[in-house]
Amino acid sequence: MFELFEKYLRSKAAFTAEEMQQIEAVTTIKRLRKRQFLLQEGEVWTYNAFVSKGCLRTYSVDTKGAEHILTFAVENWWIGDLQSLASGLPARFNIDAIEDSVVLLIRKEEFDRLCQVIPALQQLVNALLHRSFLAQQNRIHTTISHSAEEKYRLFLQNFPEFARRIPQHMVASYLGMTTETLSRIRRNLV
Amino acid sequence: MFELFEKYLRSKAAFTAEEMQQIEAVTTIKRLRKRQFLLQEGEVWTYNAFVSKGCLRTYSVDTKGAEHILTFAVENWWIGDLQSLASGLPARFNIDAIEDSVVLLIRKEEFDRLCQVIPALQQLVNALLHRSFLAQQNRIHTTISHSAEEKYRLFLQNFPEFARRIPQHMVASYLGMTTETLSRIRRNLV
DNA sequence: CCGTTTTTTTGATAAATGTCAATGGAGATG
């Protein structure tokens, strides 16, 4: 499973064979069955996690028991609770697998140490953070300025793959609407 | 006006006198009157901008003429259109002053060059990006999981200063609701 | 293949929020 990660890394920046070995040395593989938790609210998240197969989600559960999905992650995406990772505080979010999945884990301390030693890795992290920032900004903008139907249309445009793989009630949760509303929107769509 | 920026920088990381001079050498001051544009939709944004006095907003205007405010920035905040800055494409957003303001500008090429030479500056940028990422994630979570009233309550908690300085119809826009809705929420608040 | 669970859809109704039009106040400006 490391090969997919290696391929991803090489597509993003130039790594020497030795650097790649260093990375592999600290990477562990975790297989998750559908519905299995990678992180549960209240635990502390101490990894960087790369999805090499499958699909996961980050979500919270409110006082009424309703779930609110913050992010999805499929192959070649990273996932985790940066808030908990950075603060060392218990996570406010859950992460679980939507499909049977494989994630690669690197413990924070080791990842940070590697970033010091491997400039390409540090650059990759910075670029990733930068792109994520812009993506989140777009999501905020869409969320505050469009109707439910428009949000769904944009979601289809931006993430056609998510729309194919992910149950609709989860898409609805991600978009901040109920599953009934999304169902009715779809009915009225072309 | 550079002194305020210097103070901010020193509060975030350790800079040598020479590094500080290098930064000052590329910094220009721009004074803006209330309502004056710092960036207009369609222009390309090529700066990093630090607010040393006043208050500004980033917003878009939709096809119906409605404004949607993406961010506010007061003293010691950065502002700009990262999307345009990174891509070199025309900005989708406007930035203008809500109060008479002073911003410090550093051209992108010079800023990037300084980041190469001054590790503390690069670190500051990374830390800032990291914090912004988390802040945006919180905003997304709030937006998709709370009612209009709850969003306003959380806004008051998180940004009491904004609530004091910024006209209510702009707060409403930032929260993704109409000014009438916000007015009614406030009436029903304790 | 059958029973079970999950997911999606539908209908009836309620609640939240938006739209439009009007008003009054506060502050800026000449």
Added chain:
DNA sequence: CATCTCCATTGACATTTATCAAAAAAACGG
């Protein structure tokens, strides 16, 4: 001081979205 613009509020009403309950459809597990 008079005028003007911006801002906040209010009321009436329309629209959007949520809620609750139920059923149909699809996916899953043994």
